[in-house]
Amino acid sequence: MTAHAEHLPHDEHHHGPPVPHYSSRMTPAVLGMFLFIASEIMLFGSFFTAYFFVRVVAGTPWPTPPFHLPVFVAFLNTCILVTSSFTIHWATTSIKRGNVWGLRAGLLLTFLMGLTFLITQAIEYSRIGFNTSDGAFATIFFCLTGLHGAHVFVGLSILLFMTIRAFRGHFSAEHHHGVEIGGIYWHFVDVMWIVVYATVYLL
Amino acid sequence: MRRGAIAPLIGIGVVAGGIAAAVALALPWLPTPASKEAARIHPLFWFVIVICIVVFAAVTAVMGYTIIRFRAAPDDDSDGPPIHGHTGLEIVWTLIPTLLVTAIGIVSAIVLARNDALGANVLRVNVTAQQFAWSFSYPEANGLTSGTLRLPKDRSVLLVFHAKDVIHSFWVPQFSQKQDTVPGIETRLHITPNRLGTFPVICTELCGLGHAVMRTQAIVMTPAAFDKWLHGQSSAVASPNSSVAGAAVFKNNACGACHTLKAAGTTGKVGPDLDKLAAEAQAAGQPLQDFVRQSIVDPNAYVAKGYAKNVMPATFGTALSKQELDALVQYLISSSKKG
Amino acid sequence: MTATTVDHEVSPRSGGARHYLLGAGWIRALWMSALFAAFGFGLVVLLRWWGDWQPIFKWTPIVLVSILVCAPLGFLAGLGTFDYWARYAIGSPTRVDDHSGHGATSWKDYFKVNTDHKVIGVQYLVTTIVFFILGGMLALLVRAELAKPGTQYFDPQTYNGLFSVHASLMIFLFVIPAFAGLANFAVPLMLGAADMAFPRLNALSFWLLPIAGIMMLSSFVVPGGAFACGWTGYAPLCSTHQPLGAVFFNQGVQWAGASSIMTALNFLVTIITMRAPGMTFWRMPLLVWANFTTSLLVVIATPFIAGSQFFSMFDHVMHTAFFDPGNGGYALGYQHIFWFYSHPAVYIMMLPGFGIVSEVIAVFSRKPIFGYRLMALSLMAIVVLGFSVWAHHMFVSGMAPWLRVPMMITTLLIAVPTGIKIFSWLATMWEGKLRFNTPMLFALGFLSMFVIGGLSGVMLGAVPIDIHVSDTYFIVAHIHYVLFGGSVFTIFAGMYYWFPKITGRMYNERLGKLHFWLTFVGFNLTFFPMHLVGMEGMPRRVADYAPKFASLNMFISLASFGLGMSTIVFLYNMITSWRNGPIAPSNPWRGMTLEWLVSSPPPTFNFDEIPQVVGSPYEYGVPGAQHAILAPARATEVEEVTVP
């Protein structure tokens, strides 16, 4: 966020705010992102609670016959998403060293992989053979993967903005806060998918 | 503690506690108990109330005293003494409440465990709740169903609940026992009635527009009278005499909880007065027989003026057998003519 | 405004006809709402047509997507809450400290997106009072219906809608945001910060509120009527047996909840990263502590109510089977998820009040807070315990029986940290120099009434007692003793306490005291008898009741109208004092916390220079003690203001 932020020179009679004092080593934006992720985890937590009630307490068979889940395709999709965590990491480390091209390539790759993931999931939905109204198993399946998909979509939008800004040359070795914060979110989306994949497809 | 504060503190405390105790004792807070469970809950209630009154009196005493004693004079701009705390005092007021609530917890857990323990020779009653009616069936009498809950005195009763549509809740204030009925799962409640009488059964979980009227009665009878009723009822429904059978069906399905019918001695006000069926059939422009049958099987087909749709359960059409339905219709027609 | 405008000296609000339509503001909000609604409509219809779902024009999903989701987004975008981020996102130049949206010079500025925490605080307070009055009027309609047994004015469905909307407004649009508003005003000042950490997020949080409130209220006019399943919205009644209005509730809660989460996040970041030098955690005023702990609760718990409302709404709109046992769902799941938020929510509605009362009692007793550290720690203890008691709302629900005793124990234990607070306040007053201005009266009213409400809570915590009184008027009495006698009294205390600081004028003390006494007496007459009718056998949420409760209910109804009247005194006092009350000095109560060291109302950026904190905020009676040292420039300016 700091691309163009420079403090005004503070003369005696300024009318702006006082020079802020930061009482924590973490910057507000990073701390804010972590807290936001904490509440996101709780949102996923509520969905997993619903999953728990349906699958464990109510004992719904998983998957409920005659439906079955495309475990293998989802596995490939998982690999794609996990790889994208590495590419975004590459992007952030690049820009910290001042390597703008590494940043751009990393962001583009990450974006494309995220997009592939989302498209694969959309195709999976359309071929899966059941619908949201086909019982509790289908409900939980669509809602957990759908909630995650919505997060991928948000993550992709953030990535898109980051990429635009990267190509406009807004980031440098000194100013890379925007990349870092977006990166944290993308890592979160990836980790969350591993949990979703494990509980919905594997267990 | 400053000197001379103790006496006024105790004074205010006693007055506040006294007023609270007087309020507690003078008003008829709880209904007279009619079950062994209520007889255990009421003393627990008083036990907690006493603790609460003591806590309340203590707080009021200190507050009252400070308000009277430490009021600043209008021109006094000085500050109070800079006291920052007192570890001993802080430990005391952490420990005492801990002890008090622990005591409440232990006594409650004991009462709960004893109330949940079933006695010997348990009478099981299956209860079905639906929008907006109760029905009770007795496996002991081959599944005889009744719209009112009849129970023998001094026998352990296990109510097993099922809900057809949404969550309801079974409560008899005099039994002090309450249990939600949840669609999809079975819930249970244990009652040992120990006083003869007729008590209201109230639905206490919001279940839709008819929630307020989802009521019936619990009738506690002597064991002998209960046995007689149980067997009398099973034969009455099967009686070849249609008016006897119809009256039994009417009673068993709690129609009287909502409807007035002189012949059955019921005074429900939720639905239309069934003594005036003939006039209503005319208003609906249907022959009496068809009208009554349709009103029971498909209550929303014609809704009497001034009454709401969707209050009368729409399930009687499938719940009642053909014979029962015929008997019921016959019974309503003949008794409304008399009335 | 063109995307490249960076200079805040050029007000983005000035301009010709083009700006009139395209510039951020109500005009743009209007057409953008319509545009977004149309987009949502098109999206649903297109998707249904493409997926070949019949009927293509199905109103529930259309209303949901276009009116309840897209139109509000359009409204926010039109108003300009997203402008900065949008520019940032597409890579246009932005200035982090663009303060063009700061401060208010006329009443019109309160109807714009403003990033000044003080303006936002006022926006919050005024909005929430409006919803308090609306919610209160619904309560009076409830009481009118209940004055006599039988149905008088409303059919049962409408009646159920009345108290459901009453409670939802009071909780989601009055108590929770009113506290957020007071804290918005006070917390940055008390910390010695110029503003919140994220001023634009702060503005967005506020503007979500009117959306939520209007959504809940407007459910009365949709076909089928308002949601009528109580503020708890239990499934499956709310998820599958309710008219379209239920979706308005589900979605309204989402907007209010999102607002709440964003504000809490903002508070946490502000408190952690923006404290003035020297302001250690152990030197923070208890109001700040209270909002810190509350915000932790909000960030962790509120996503659960979001989840519960999503599930309920999906069951309604998409026919999923979360709570539909016929299809593999589990009905009690709703209650577990809902109460995992909503029990902590009752502390979200109480802890900020504890903070306010701590400030007021210390100042008006002229004594340091007794046991300051234990006061802060007990807040943390309540937060931690608060997460482990949710099932005390479910003692009779049919949940696993073994859960009852552990939940009873944790529930009862909450009395301990709460008791510590009560006793410490009393000890703070002990030997003090008490002054009974209106804020103090409300604080003392809170102290006595909350103890009653808390004690009835302890009774409810004991499982066998709860089994008898659950879902009766005893609960209604408990609710109002803790929420009205607790939260609302502290909100009034806070409003009177900071009124001079917020408006720069003094309120009328005599009217304030009159308001207190009318409220105090009316409140007790209204809600105390409810304990009695409840225990004797009157269930809650009924429009019609047994004739034996008739006289008491008539009494309660009459008292409630008196209670309603007391609000008029409050409104009159606030409005007239704001317009022409006497000018307030910067520190009318002789408080030590930072907000009293700047002028009333505070300057736009609070401080010329960030102050240096040197001691505890409550050193009353300690000779020469100071909480903070202000930069000299500001200090002289303050003196000028204090001499009227």
Ligand code: HEA
């Ligand atoms: C501000 C809101 C608020 C607060 C602070 C509380 C505080 C408490 N509440 Fe309350 N509660 C509600 C709002 C609140 N509640 C609402 C809205 C509902 C109904 C929801 C619905 O169904 O619609 C509800 C319902 C509710 C129930 C469920 C009843 C039912 O539906 O069957 C229970 C049961 O345990 C309960 C318990 C408690 C307890 C133990 C506390 C404790 O935190 C109280 C602690 C305080 C004290 C105890 C007083 C001070 C302490 C001392 C002076 C120390 C000494 C004390 C002792 C030794 C006892 N509450």
Ligand code: HEA
């Ligand atoms: C903060 C929360 C809060 C507040 C302040 C109140 C305030 C009031 N409540 Fe509320 N109430 C709840 C929270 C609250 N309530 C909750 C959570 C429930 C449970 C709902 C459920 O079951 O789902 C409930 C339920 C509830 C019921 C039970 C309904 C039922 O179960 O059937 C009743 C019945 O008497 C009631 C009454 C009142 C009254 C009389 C007030 C009074 O204090 C209101 C005072 C009146 C006003 C403040 C209006 C003043 C305005 C004017 C007089 C007009 C002046 C206007 C101008 C000058 C423009 N409430």
Ligand code: CUA
């Ligand atoms: Cu059934 Cu309320």
Ligand SMILES: [Cu+2]
């Ligand atoms: Cu609770």
